[in-house]
Amino acid sequence: MNLVTDPDAHLQSVKRTTPQYIKSDSLKSSSATNEYFSDYASEVASQKSDDSKASYETPPSRISTPLQVQHNPVDSEMTLPSRPGAIQPAPLNIRHHQPVGAQTTVRLLSSFDEMSPPTPGVDDTPYIRFAIEQLTRDEDVTGRGRDSTFPAPNAPLPTPSIKPEFDESPRAPTPSPPPPTPPPQPASPRPPSQTSLQEVLIPVDLSKDLRRRLGFVPLPLRLPILGLFFFLCLLMIAALIFSLVFAGTNHALFNYDGNTTPRYFVFQYLPQLVGILLMLWLFVIEAAVYRSLPYYGMGSGRRNHWALQNMRILPANYLLPDLTFFRNGEPLLGITFLIFWITSFTVPLLACVFQTQWITDDGPARFRWTTVRGVGWTLVALYVLLGFGLLYCAFRFRRRNSNLLWDPCSLADLICLFRRSNVGSDFEQTEISPQPNGQIPPRNLRLGFFTTSERPEVFHGVGEEYAPVKRLSFLPKNPKAVHGLIEQGDVEAQRYSYGSAFSRNIHSPFVRYRWTPWYLRDSFVLAWIVAAILMVIAFLVVSFVNKAVEDGFRPLLPSLTDSSGFSPANFLYSFLPAFLGMVLFLAWQPIDMYFRAVQPFRNLSQPNGATARNSLLLAYPSYGHIRVIIRALVNRDYKVAYITFISILSLSIPVLAGGAFTAVFFSADNQVRMVASMPGYIALCVLVTIYALSYLIIWPTRKRYLPHSIDTIAALLSWLYASPLLGDVALQNIGTKAELAETLTGPKTALASLTGDTVLEEKGRRSRRAVRRLAHDAGMRYAFGIFVGRDGKEHLGIDRLQRPGSREMLVVPTSQ
Numbered sequence: 001m002n003l004v005t006d007p008d009a010h011l012q013s014v015k016r017t018t019p020q021y022i023k024s025d026s027l028k029s030s031s032a033t034n035e036y037f038s039d040y041a042s043e044v045a046s047q048k049s050d051d052s053k054a055s056y057e058t059p060p061s062r063i064s065t066p067l068q069v070q071h072n073p074v075d076s077e078m079t080l081p082s083r084p085g086a087i088q089p090a091p092l093n094i095r096h097h098q099p100v101g102a103q104t105t106v107r108l109l110s111s112f113d114e115m116s117p118p119t120p121g122v123d124d125t126p127y128i129r130f131a132i133e134q135l136t137r138d139e140d141v142t143g144r145g146r147d148s149t150f151p152a153p154n155a156p157l158p159t160p161s162i163k164p165e166f167d168e169s170p171r172a173p174t175p176s177p178p179p180p181t182p183p184p185q186p187a188s189p190r191p192p193s194q195t196s197l198q199e200v201l202i203p204v205d206l207s208k209d210l211r212r213r214l215g216f217v218p219l220p221l222r223l224p225i226l227g228l229f230f231f232l233c234l235l236m237i238a239a240l241i242f243s244l245v246f247a248g249t250n251h252a253l254f255n256y257d258g259n260t261t262p263r264y265f266v267f268q269y270l271p272q273l274v275g276i277l278l279m280l281w282l283f284v285i286e287a288a289v290y291r292s293l294p295y296y297g298m299g300s301g302r303r304n305h306w307a308l309q310n311m312r313i314l315p316a317n318y319l320l321p322d323l324t325f326f327r328n329g330e331p332l333l334g335i336t337f338l339i340f341w342i343t344s345f346t347v348p349l350l351a352c353v354f355q356t357q358w359i360t361d362d363g364p365a366r367f368r369w370t371t372v373r374g375v376g377w378t379l380v381a382l383y384v385l386l387g388f389g390l391l392y393c394a395f396r397f398r399r400r401n402s403n404l405l406w407d408p409c410s411l412a413d414l415i416c417l418f419r420r421s422n423v424g425s426d427f428e429q430t431e432i433s434p435q436p437n438g439q440i441p442p443r444n445l446r447l448g449f450f451t452t453s454e455r456p457e458v459f460h461g462v463g464e465e466y467a468p469v470k471r472l473s474f475l476p477k478n479p480k481a482v483h484g485l486i487e488q489g490d491v492e493a494q495r496y497s498y499g500s501a502f503s504r505n506i507h508s509p510f511v512r513y514r515w516t517p518w519y520l521r522d523s524f525v526l527a528w529i530v531a532a533i534l535m536v537i538a539f540l541v542v543s544f545v546n547k548a549v550e551d552g553f554r555p556l557l558p559s560l561t562d563s564s565g566f567s568p569a570n571f572l573y574s575f576l577p578a579f580l581g582m583v584l585f586l587a588w589q590p591i592d593m594y595f596r597a598v599q600p601f602r603n604l605s606q607p608n609g610a611t612a613r614n615s616l617l618l619a620y621p622s623y624g625h626i627r628v629i630i631r632a633l634v635n636r637d638y639k640v641a642y643i644t645f646i647s648i649l650s651l652s653i654p655v656l657a658g659g660a661f662t663a664v665f666f667s668a669d670n671q672v673r674m675v676a677s678m679p680g681y682i683a684l685c686v687l688v689t690i691y692a693l694s695y696l697i698i699w700p701t702r703k704r705y706l707p708h709s710i711d712t713i714a715a716l717l718s719w720l721y722a723s724p725l726l727g728d729v730a731l732q733n734i735g736t737k738a739e740l741a742e743t744l745t746g747p748k749t750a751l752a753s754l755t756g757d758t759v760l761e762e763k764g765r766r767s768r769r770a771v772r773r774l775a776h777d778a779g780m781r782y783a784f785g786i787f788v789g790r791d792g793k794e795h796l797g798i799d800r801l802q803r804p805g806s807r808e809m810l811v812v813p814t815s816q
Contacts, residue, residue, distance in 0.1 A: 199452050199453050199454045199455075199468065199469045200452065200453050200466050200467060200468055200469060201422050201450050201452060201463045201464065201465060201466065201467055201468075201469055202450060202451050202452060202453060202465070202466065203446060203448060203449070203450055203465050204448070204449040204450060204451055204458055206448070206449065210449055210458075213405060213735070214402065214403050214404065214405065214448070215399040215400065215402050215403075215404075216402055216404040216405055216406050216407065217292075217397060217398070217399050217402055217404075218288040218291075218292055218397075218407045218622075219288075219407070220284050220285045220287075220288040221285065221288045221289065221292065221393060221394075221397040223394055223398070226285070226390050226393060226394045227394075229278075229281060229282075229285070229390060230387055230390045230391070232278065233278075233383050233386055233387045233390070234387070236274070236275075236278075236379075236383050237380055237383050237384065237387075240353070240371075240376050240379050240380050240383075241380060243353075243354075243371045243376065244371050244373060244376045244377065244380075246371075247370045247371040247565065248371075248373070251359055251361070251362040251368065252357055252359060252368035252369060252370035252565075253267075253354075253368065253369045253370060253371065254267075254368065254369045255366060255367070255368050255369075256356050256366070256367035256368060256369055259662055259664075259675065259676075259677040260677060260678075260679060263369070264659075264677060265659075267354040267369050268351075268354065268574075268658070268659030268662070268677070269655055269656070269658075269659040269680065271350040271351070271353060271354065272347050272348070272350040272351045272578060272654060272655045272658050272659070273655045274350075275346045275347045275350045276347050276585075276651045276654065276655060277651075278346075279343065279344065279346075279347065279651075280624070280625060280648075280651065282340055282343065282386075283315065283589070284624050285390075285393065286315050286317055286337070286340060287314075287315045287621060287622060288407075288622070289333070289337075289393065289397070290312055290313055290314060290315050290316075291313045291314075291407075291408065291409055291621070291622060292397060292402075292404070292407075292408075293311055293330070293333070294307040294308065294311040294313065294712075294713055295307075295402075295403070295404055295408060295447050295462075296396070296397065296401055296402065297311065297328075298403070298445045298446055298447035298462060299401050299402070299403055299447065300403070300448075301401065302329075303444055303445065303446070304328060304329055305442035305443060305444055305445075306328065306442055307445060307713070308423075308440060308443070308445070308712065308713045308714040308717070309437040309438075309440045309442075309712060309714045310324070310327065310328050310437065310712070311324075311328055311712065311713075312324060312711050312712060313711065313712060313713060313716075314593060314597055314621055314710070314711045315589075315593055315621070316590070316711075317337050317340060317341050318586045318587075318589040318590055319583070319586045319587055319589075319590070320341075321337065321338055321341040322337055322341075323338075325337055332392060332396070333392070333396060335389075336389040336392050336393065337389075339385045339386060339388070339389040340386070340389060342382065342385070343382060343385075343386050344582060344586065345382070345579075345582075346379060346382050346383070347578060347582050347654050347655075347658070348574075348575045348576075348578035348579040348582055348654065348658060349375050349378060349379050349382075349575070350379065350658075351574045351575060351577075351578035351654070351655075351657075351658025351659060352372065352375055352570065352571050352574035352575045352578070352658070353371060353372055353375045353376055353379060354369055354370070354371060354372070355369075355370060355372055355561060355565055355566075355567050355570040355571070355574075355662075356368065356369060356370070356561070356567075356570070356662060356663065357369075357370040357561040357565055357567075358560075358561065358665070367665075370561070370565040371565055372564065372565040372566050372571070373564040373565055373566070374564060374566060375566075375571075403447040403448045404447070405460055405735065405736070405737075406736060406737035406740075407622065407737065409619040409621070409622035410600075410616060410617050410618060410619040411600060411615070411616045411617075411618075411716065411720070411798065412612065412616040412617050412740055412741075412744060413737075413740070414713070414716055414717065414720060415616070415720060415723075415725050415726060415731060416460075416461070416731060416734050416740060417447070417460075417461050417462050418461060418462055418717060418720070418721075418726065419461065419725075419726040419727070419728075419731060419732070420450070420459050420461050420463070420732075421461055421462050421463045422463050422464055422467050422468060422469045422470050423443055423445070423462075423463065423464060423470075424470060424717075424721040424722075424726070425470040425721075426440050426441060426443070427440065427714070427717055427718050427721035428721070428722075429502055430714075430718035430721075431506070431707060431718045431719050431795060431796045431797055432502065432505040432506055432511050432707055432796060433707075433708060433718070434514065434515070434707070434708050435708065436708055436714055436715055436718045437712055437714050437715065440714050443464050444464060444465070445462055445463065445464055446462070446463060446464070446465050447461075447462050448460070450463055452469055459732065459733065503794060506786055506794060506795065506796040507786065507810075511707055512705075512707060512796070513702055513705035513706075514705065514706075514707055514708070515705060515706050515707060515708050515709055516700050516704065516705050516706075517590070517594055517709075519590065519591070520591070520594065520698065520699075520700050522699075525695070525698060525699050528695045528698070529695045529696060532691070532692035532693075532695045533692055533693075535688075535692060536688055536689050536692040536693075539685070539688060540685060540689075543681070543685065549675075549676045549678075549681060550675075550676070550678060551673075551675075552664065552666070552673030552674055552675040552676075553673060553674055554671070554672075554673055554674075555569035555572075555573065555663060555672065555673070555674045556569075557569040557572060559663045559672040567663065569663050569672070569674065570662065570663050573661040573662075573663075573674050574658050574659070574661065574662075575658070577654075577657035577658055577660065577661070578654045578655075578657050578658030579654075580654075580657065581653035581654030581655075581656075581657040581658065582654040584650060584653050584654075584688075584691060585647075585650045585651050585653060585654055588646060588647050588650050588691075589647060591643065591698055592643050592644055592646075592647040593621060595639065595640050595643050595644075595698075595704075596620035596621045596623075596628060596640060596644070597620070597621050597710055598700075598704050598706065598710065599618060599620055599632075599637055599640050600614075600615045600616070600618040601703075601704070601706060601710075601784050602701075602703045602704050603615045603618070603637075604782060604783050604784035604798060605703040605783070605784050605785070605811060606703070606783075606811070607811055608781060608801070609781035609782050609783035609801035609809075609811070610781060610782060610783070611745070611780070611781060611782075612744035612745055612780065612782060613635075613741075613744075613745050614635050614637075615782050616744060616782060616798075617740075617741055617744060617745070618635075620632070620640060625644055625647060625648050626648075628640065628641070628644045629641050629644050629645055629648075632644065639697070642694075642697070643694075643697075643698070646690070646691065646694045649687060649690065649691070650687070650691050652683075652684075652687050653684065653687055653688060653691065656680050656681070656683055656684040656687065657684055659677070659680060660676045660677055660680050660681045660684060661674045661675070661676050661677075662674070662675065662677070663675075707796065718797070719784070719796065719797035719798050720797060720798060721797075722789030722790055722791060722793075722795040722797065723787070723789065723790070723795075723797050723798055723799045724787075724789070724790055724799055724800070724803070725782075725798065725799055725800070726790070727790060730743055731743065780800065781800070781801040782798060782799065782800055782801060783798070783799070783800075783801040783809045783811050784797070784798050784811070785809045785810050785811035786809060786810040787799040787809045787810075788806065
């Protein structure tokens, strides 16, 4: 380029092959259409000093921006400053080696001057300066400059890596460096949201009124309910001990009178039926523990910093024991759940606790029902352990340890608990992550009443004490590049580019329909179907060919009952069928729980969305089996109702299988054969056939697939952290679960502030108006899809299907 300068001025050479220049920062940039450079210029101008200076590197080559968004074509970013009255940029100075006090301003011309002579009297410096600023600003905005980072808002200005050896003039008007900044915070895996450092979350000392409102314990974990279950365990223990003692002192219990009589039902079917009904009740208690434990981990005692990420909220203690409690710092609860899992063996043991014995020393020789001593005392020990486990649950989940207002079992409950939380920024871009739990940092969270340093309102929720309140803003003024664990590159480049990886992922059907449990993937479902059909065919063929079951078969084991009531043949053909039936029953429970838990998302994924009652308030995993069937039929969730019905129906398989066979002596042949009770065995064949064919309908449809799992609070919050639902005025100051349901589905009386402060009356009136508007549209629909979040950007998650003045949510991705 050409340099027009004074004849006396000269450039001093530097230790490089190419010349360098030092530019002073423009403190007045009215050319850009947004406030990025004008805000920065005002900050630098306020720190200007005569005895300081700063320099910059030569801007790197231009990197194209993926997408340029221009709000006004007339005043676009590439429009030169030609408007009347616009403040012109400061001239670009080049410092020369000259005596102190002398300074010469040199114009830097573009390469066009080589093709044509400069226009007399026209200064091209503003245009060249603007071009340089645009080159620099384009890379700053995309976050892909030479260092791929932005300086912190108050950080010192960057200095060049190689300094020219100029004798700089001390009178050159250069800005002074900003004051030192505090040490930088450690890098986060996701870009932090806009925060207000002045406003922090402050815990509220509990008064009598506030303390009285807390302490909610879910119904299955309340002391009277656990006491009733404990009492039933004591009855089982008493019945077993009585039968053991009576059979040992009175030559067994009762005479054997056939395999189709009521007495046969009492001794061969009733014990395991009672045992498996207790197991169903135990499943409800376990589900309450799972969904409540994370919030108990945020109480006033020892807190778990990984409560959101690592603690399951869906039961998983079925076919295999759940050992995650030991990893989460709950060893006693882990032992308790291990006892609960071992309790599953009580059903096949109850199936063989009563057997027939040949009695010859008490009157005429005959068969009598007796109690197997070893099996009976084993059952007593298991029920004693179960009682201790129940006592620990009553102690661990007592009222004084709870800071809950109601049972948190639905998506609406999460919205109320986290709508004012200060940890929402931790979840940024986790909605598309296959493992969101691993991207959330540990937090010392507290559940209770809070206020903030700038607002007197008291609210209930989850948050980190004395931590900044982080709120999402629509237009970030000072974007920062954060070095995180994002595979696609710089985060800010993604946020400012429509074609970024994050934007592509939330629109991608592959990401949207990526996850389902391993046992419900296509290959596994196909394997279950084939195995179930082959099993039932083999079972029916073996049972009815040549009347093998009806006429009896040789046991191939000793059938003689010893003095303790134990018979190897009777034990094997009672315990083994009941055990296999129990495996079938427990194998269906995770399938049932998955369809219950995913049903709200299935309803939300419909093109027309779903009402709050069928989505946000739906809590099938927290219900018992009978209630799930009734509620699902009312809500027309027929698939959930059928799968839960099969879950109840399958409990009959171990009951019937454990009591179907018994050893019978045939005097005509002088041999013992295993004979089935045909009424019970025919019922067993029907139930097994229905169970096997039910695997044909467990194939999840497309709407039941999700981007990632839903077994933790963090996984669910990844679809709620940016949702405008967290900012709805109608959902603030909710005091009870009934009030929440009526707010979302119907009219409700006026809401009151917790403090009763008159300053909040206007907010209360606005809240009541919002509730009335929400109640006026009782059919308001919600959806799971792509929406515009509170930060003004697209997100994947849950929101209203359509908000006033905005477009409808994109529920089904259009890309293929």
